[in-house]
Amino acid sequence: xxxxxxxxxxxxxxxxxxxxxxxxxxxxxxxxxxxxxxxxxxxxxxxxxxxxxxxxxxxxxxxxxxxxxxxxxxxxxxxxxxxxxxxxxxxxxxxxxxxxxxxxxxxxxxxxxxxxxxxxxxxxxxxxxxxxxxxxxxxxxxxxxxxxxxxxxxxxxxxxxxxxxxxxxxxxxxxxxxxxxxxxxxxxxxxxxxxxxxxxxxxxxxxxxxxxxxxxxxxxxxxxxxxxxxxxxxxxxxxxxxxxxxxxxxxxxxxxxx
Amino acid sequence: xxxxxxxxxxxxxxxxxxxxxxxxxxxxxxxxxxxxxxxxxxxxxxxxxxxxxxxxxxxxxxxxxxxxxxxxxxxxxxxxxxxxxxxxxxxxxxxxxxxxxxxxxxxxxxxxxxxxxxxxxxxxxxxxxxxxxxxxxxxxxxxxxxxxxxxxxxxxxxxxxxxxxxxxxxxxxxxxxxxxxxxxxxxxxxxxxxxxxxxxxxxxxxxxxxxxxxxxxxxxxxxxxxxxxxxxxxxxxxxxxxxxxxxxxxxxxxxxxxxxxxxxxxxxxxxxxxxxxxxxxxxxxxxxxxxxxxxxxxxxxxxxxxxxxxxxxxxxxxxxxxxxxxxxxxxxxxxxxxxxxxxxxxxxxxxxxxxxxxxxxxxxxxxxxxxxxxxxxxxxxxxxxxxxxxxxxxxxxxxxxxxxxxxxxxxxxxxxxxxxxxxxxxxxxxxxxxxxxxxxxxxxxxxxxxxxxxxxxxxxxxxxxxxxxxxxxxxxxxxxxxxxxxxxxxxxxxxxxxxxxxxxxxxxxxxxxxxxxxxxxxxxxxxxxxxxxxxxxxxxxxxxxxxxxxxxxxxxxxxxxxxxxxxxxxxxxxxxxxxxxxxxxxxxxxxxxxxxxxxxxxxxxxxxxxxxxxxxxxxxxxxxxxxxxxxxxxxxxxxxxxxxxxxxxxxxxxxxxxxxxxxxxxxxxx
Numbered sequence: 001x002x003x004x005x006x007x008x009x010x011x012x013x014x015x016x017x018x019x020x021x022x023x024x025x026x027x028x029x030x031x032x033x034x035x036x037x038x039x040x041x042x043x044x045x046x047x048x049x050x051x052x053x054x055x056x057x058x059x060x061x062x063x064x065x066x067x068x069x070x071x072x073x074x075x076x077x078x079x080x081x082x083x084x085x086x087x088x089x090x091x092x093x094x095x096x097x098x099x100x101x102x103x104x105x106x107x108x109x110x111x112x113x114x115x116x117x118x119x120x121x122x123x124x125x126x127x128x129x130x131x132x133x134x135x136x137x138x139x140x141x142x143x144x145x146x147x148x149x150x151x152x153x154x155x156x157x158x159x160x161x162x163x164x165x166x167x168x169x170x171x172x173x174x175x176x177x178x179x180x181x182x183x184x185x186x187x188x189x190x191x192x193x194x195x196x197x198x199x200x201x202x203x204x205x206x207x208x209x210x211x212x213x214x215x216x217x218x219x220x221x222x223x224x225x226x227x228x229x230x231x232x233x234x235x236x237x238x239x240x241x242x243x244x245x246x247x248x249x250x251x252x253x254x255x256x257x258x
Numbered sequence: 259x260x261x262x263x264x265x266x267x268x269x270x271x272x273x274x275x276x277x278x279x280x281x282x283x284x285x286x287x288x289x290x291x292x293x294x295x296x297x298x299x300x301x302x303x304x305x306x307x308x309x310x311x312x313x314x315x316x317x318x319x320x321x322x323x324x325x326x327x328x329x330x331x332x333x334x335x336x337x338x339x340x341x342x343x344x345x346x347x348x349x350x351x352x353x354x355x356x357x358x359x360x361x362x363x364x365x366x367x368x369x370x371x372x373x374x375x376x377x378x379x380x381x382x383x384x385x386x387x388x389x390x391x392x393x394x395x396x397x398x399x400x401x402x403x404x405x406x407x408x409x410x411x412x413x414x415x416x417x418x419x420x421x422x423x424x425x426x427x428x429x430x431x432x433x434x435x436x437x438x439x440x441x442x443x444x445x446x447x448x449x450x451x452x453x454x455x456x457x458x459x460x461x462x463x464x465x466x467x468x469x470x471x472x473x474x475x476x477x478x479x480x481x482x483x484x485x486x487x488x489x490x491x492x493x494x495x496x497x498x499x500x501x502x503x504x505x506x507x508x509x510x511x512x513x514x515x516x517x518x519x520x521x522x523x524x525x526x527x528x529x530x531x532x533x534x535x536x537x538x539x540x541x542x543x544x545x546x547x548x549x550x551x552x553x554x555x556x557x558x559x560x561x562x563x564x565x566x567x568x569x570x571x572x573x574x575x576x577x578x579x580x581x582x583x584x585x586x587x588x589x590x591x592x593x594x595x596x597x598x599x600x601x602x603x604x605x606x607x608x609x610x611x612x613x614x615x616x617x618x619x620x621x622x623x624x625x626x627x628x629x630x631x632x633x634x635x636x637x638x639x640x641x642x643x644x645x646x647x648x649x650x651x652x653x654x655x656x657x658x659x660x661x662x663x664x665x666x667x668x669x670x671x672x673x674x675x676x677x678x679x680x681x682x683x684x685x686x687x688x689x690x691x692x693x694x695x696x697x698x699x700x701x702x703x704x705x706x707x708x709x710x711x712x713x714x715x716x717x718x719x720x721x722x723x724x725x726x727x728x729x730x731x732x733x734x735x736x737x738x739x740x741x742x743x744x745x746x747x748x749x750x751x752x753x754x755x756x757x758x759x760x761x762x763x764x765x766x767x768x769x770x771x772x773x774x775x776x777x778x779x780x781x782x783x784x785x786x787x788x789x790x791x792x793x794x795x796x797x798x799x800x801x802x803x804x805x806x807x808x809x810x811x812x813x814x815x816x817x818x819x820x821x822x823x824x825x826x827x828x829x830x831x832x833x834x835x836x837x838x839x840x841x842x843x844x845x846x847x848x849x850x851x852x853x854x855x856x857x858x859x860x861x862x863x864x865x866x867x868x869x870x871x872x873x874x875x876x877x878x879x880x881x882x883x884x885x886x887x888x889x890x891x892x893x894x895x896x897x898x899x900x901x902x903x904x905x906x907x908x909x910x911x912x913x914x915x916x917x918x919x920x921x922x923x924x925x926x927x928x
Contacts, residue, residue: 062471063644088474097472098465100268102275114264115473159469 001198002059002167003035007068009054028054030222032068036167036198036215038075041189043209044202045246046219052202053094053171055219059200060092060169074166075196088116091160094171098156101145105136105155108144112162130158134184150181157188168192170201174208186212210242218246220253261475265483266490269457273491279452283491287445287499295506305378313343314383317354325360325367332393342386355383367398428611435607436584442499443580443603446545447552447573449495450488454552457484459565481641485553485634492545500541533609536619543626544602548576550633557640575684583607592834595621597687598629636676666721670808674716678804679825682712699780703788710796713804727811728803729856737853737915738861744911745862748845750904752838754897759834782875789871794864801826801843802850802859810851819847842866852915 009029029051036042046052057063059070061083072080072089080086099108106127113123131140134154139147144155153173160168168189174182189199189212203209209216210230218226218233226233226249230242237248273279318326326346333340347354356373369391373384403412422429461467470480555572559565576599582588583603590604601622608614670678685708694701717724724730780788801822809818827840846859853859873880892900 060472062468084474084476087472090472092472094468096465097469099469100272100466101464102272107271111264111268112473115261115475163474 001035001037001073002200003071004059005033005069005071007032007055007058007070008066009051009058009063010066027066027222029058029065032219032222032224034217034224034227036200038166038198039193039196040214041193041199041201041212043213043216044200044219045204045206045209045216046202046225047250050219051222052219056092056094056169056171056200056202060090061086062092072167080166088163089166091163091165091168092171093156093160093169093173095175097159099144099152099159101143103144104142105140105144105158106131108155109158109162112159116163126162126164130161134158134161134188150177153177153181154184157185165197167198167200170199172202172204174203174205182208206242206246216242218249220250225249225253261479262483262486265475265479266487269484269487270490273453273456273487276452276456279456279491282452283449283495284498286448287495288502290445291441291499291502292506292509295503296509299510312379313345314355314379314386315345315347315353316383316387317347317349317357319359320348322358322360323348326358329390329394332390332397336393340386340389342382342389344383344386344390355380356387358387424611428613432586432607432611435610436581436586436603438503438610439583439603439606440577440580441503442496442541442606443544443548443599444577445499446492446496446541446548447576450492450545450549450552451569451573453488453491454549454556455559455562455565455569457488458553458556459559459562462559463561477641478638481638482634485549485637488553489542489546489549492549493542496541496545497538500537529612530609533614536614536616536623537606537609539623540602540605540619540626543623543630544599546630547598547626547633550630550637551576553637554633554640557637579603590615590618590622592618592621596625596828598626601625636672639672661719661721664720667723668720669722669727669811670716670720670804672808672812674720675805675808678712678716679829682708682800683829699784699788703792706788706792706796709800710792713799716804727807728799729807729850729854731855731857733853733855733858733861737849737855738858740911740914740916741849741853741858741862742911743907744849744915745845745865747904747907747909747911748841749866750900750907752841754892754900754904755841756834756838757892759837782871785871785875786868790864790867793867794860797826798846798856798860798863801829802846802856806847806850815851819844819851822847848912849915852912 007029008027008031010025011028012025015024032051032055034042044052044055054063058065058068061070072086074080074089080089099105103111109127109130110123113126118126131137134157136151136154136158139151144152147155157173170189173185173189177185186208189201192199193214213230215229216227216233217224226236226245228236230245233245233249234240234242237245239245239248330346333344349357355377356371359370359372361368361370369387371384371387373380375381375384399413400410403410424432461470551572552569555568556565559568579597579599580603582600583606588594588604590601590608594604595601595618605614605619605622608619686705690701690705690708692701693704713728716722717727805825806818806822809821812818813821823840823843826843827836830836830839846862849859849862850856869880
């Protein structure tokens with residue numbers, strides 16, 4: 001389970017004001033509190049630039065929040081404290097987490113096995129199992145740089161799996177994939193949920209989120225604009241589907257802004 | 259530690275699978291040295307040989323046959339010594355390699371040669387003719403002498419003969435040494451460059467950096483593994499270069515006919531073998547340093563193209579430093595051994611000239627390792643920064659932004675400090691030394707102006723709050739007195755430390771003394787201005803103002819004092835002065851920290867340097883007032899007394915210094 005309290009992330013950006021370029025501080029994420037329990041798929045929705053990736057990077061321990069706190073516990077409820085332990089318990093996947101193109105999937109997984117301090121037999125067993133589960137036998141020994149998009153994405157999933165993480169943080173995992181590969185990923189998330197793991201994921205495909213997510217956070221301009229189960233969100237906005245609910249939430253959020 | 263090993267293994271695999279890197283690192287040095295060395299010397303030898311073997315034609319005017327026959331006779335007489343062959347042909351214009359004219363009048367026989375210095379054959383023929391003319395002249399002279407009944411002593415009442423005590427191989431090593439050092443450093447640079455870009459920028463560009471960050475490893479483990487693998491590659495390149503270079507030399511020695519290898523055949527292989535462990539250590543230290551420098555800059559780049567842009571000036575600076583070894587007058591002494599890379603280039607020159615000073619060699623290696631450790635520390639810190647990992651990462655180099663982008667009140671960051679120190683050092687090494695070569699005094703003035711200008715320029719550019727950063731506050735009575743007493747205590751310890759250190763490093767201490775003796779030949783007010791007043795202002799603004807002020811905004815007082823005083827000590831580029839200067843720097847930093855005013859530290863700095871000036875200009879007078887100042891050895895009892903006095907002064911002074919601060923704090927609390 002992961003729980004975040006009042007997360008903020010401040011950045012600097014250059015703004016053109018007349019002739020001068022001025023440095024300006026702004027919050028990419030402000031005051032976000034959220035939680036995702038074991039056995040739950042939680043969706044993070046929001047337009048581009050809303051702060052989803054920054055939020056997920058903070059939750060994935062890649063970035064330190066400017067302020068706020070993140071707590072993690074494993075399935076048995078034990079606190080996970082150190083940064084390295086937290087990183088070991090998270091499977092983080094985004095468009096930016098590419099794999100070494102000059103390695104093969106098998107080599108890469110074996111390298112991870114060593115880093116996660118698995119014994120040689122344990123590591124071998126896990127690598128074989130993952131390759132079988134994700135149906136990668138035909139290309140497990142090819143260089144990753146030569147694989148297709150769908151194959152690469154499966155390889156990335158394999159990377160996350162290698163640690164047997166408690167928590168999956170997936171930033172737009174189905175982006176740009178064909179129907180077969182996307183379905184494989186969705187199936188994978190469901191399986192992990194059934195195994196009692198936590199899945200936190202962001203997406204632009206609302207139909208997908210509507211059927212998959214137990215709960216959804218809608219992010220707008222770095223803040224949480226709405227949260228709840230898909231049913232609750234639809235009910236609150238009086239919409240027939242999540243797409244309409246999304247529009248309703250953002251219209252009222254931008255109205256509040258002005 | 260285990261994780262570093264696993265990561266390093268991965269990095270090495272990753273680099274090894276990039277064929278381009280392999281070619282640059284291993285194939286290129288293997289081909290470059292043999293091609294350069296063997297090719298060049300073979301080529302030269304062949305050109306020489308072909309010149310010798312080819313007969314060259316000399317054209318002469320019809321009617322000059324009598325003179326030509328004379329020259330031909332002389333050639334026949336001296337055939338054994340002469341290694342050229344000439345064909346004589348009567349012709350008026352063109353066709354011949356050189357054209358010869360004869361004229362005879364009351365003054366004697368005049369020979370005139372027209373040739374072209376740009377034509378090898380023609381140039382060579384001219385040389386041959388000059389030799390013949392010389393022989394002709396001597397022959398006539400001898401004939402004339404015999405006629406007058408004189409011996410050769412009449413012509414040569416004084417004879418001169420010189421003998422070079424350096425063996426042929428030593429002098430060749432001296433002449434070649436500089437360029438070999440440069441080649442070696444260049445090879446290490448090439449070996450480090452591609453892997454360094456690959457593991458830092460390449461990782462960003464391929465998008466694998468974020469993946470790496472998700473792994474359960476600390477940033478330190480990550481950067482260390484990268485550093486270790488890149489330095490390993492740099493070392494491999496260096497070792498391959500050395501082997502390839504050695505192989506080429508061996509080939510020249512044994513593989514070539516004796517007359518072509520020339521002096522190369524006399525190199526004492528045994529002597530060089532004994533240097534190999536030391537050379538290897540030097541190569542490894544250099545590889546470590548160059549790798550660290552490369553990685554420091556590559557980290558900022560977002561793409562390999564950008565990395566190449568950053569690296570070009572760095573490569574030029576490194577190449578330039580390595581070229582200093584080629585200047586014949588520059589040799590490795592204590593001072594030079596502190597300049598990274600330059601010292602390695604000079605060390606290699608020493609090795610090839612077979613004049614190794616083992617102490618200096620040791621210092622050279624340690625100095626390079628020391629600088630690498632500093633650079634690694636910088637990299638490790640930078641790699642902890644999200645700015646560098648996720649954005650363009652110019653936050654630790656704020657000064658590189660456009661001035662209009664800088665917000666008023668910006669405090670210089672660590673990168674800015676490092677850069678300003680590096681620029682100052684380079685300025686002092688190159689500009690200061692060049693001016694100093696003409697006039698040591700002028701060199702000192704130029705250095706002092708640069709030291710003064712640097713903090714002013716940086717704080718102006720960065721729009722820093724000068725009053726706060728530099729501690730520009732009116733001094734208060736009590737802290738000033740406290741500072742003075744505190745300083746006296748420190749000064750006693752500095753004297754003791756200097757005496758102890760000059761016992762250890764006699765040669766270097768002598769050197770420091772010489773420099774000052776030259777300086778004090780100027781008029782006294784000028785000396786006071788340059789040695790006491792200018793450093794008091796400039797160095798205080800730089801070290802206690804810019805550096806200490808910026809460090810203090812980041813670290814606690816203890817760390818800021820430690821770092822700033824170490825920089826202050828290192829900055830004086832003298833091994834003997836390092837510890838005493840650092841002590842003094844710490845003292846001045848404490849005074850600024852506790853007393854709150856930079857003017858007090860300026861005053862103390864002035865007093866400190868003023869005493870040195872007096873000591874140099876009026877040694878007798880100073881001897882009377884402060885008899886212990888200029889001594890370089892103390893008995894145990896004397897040292898003991900001085901230590902006790904010093905301890906009392908330091909305690910009392912420190913108490914006085916800190917006291918008012920506390921009182922002010924209390925009133926503020928009320």
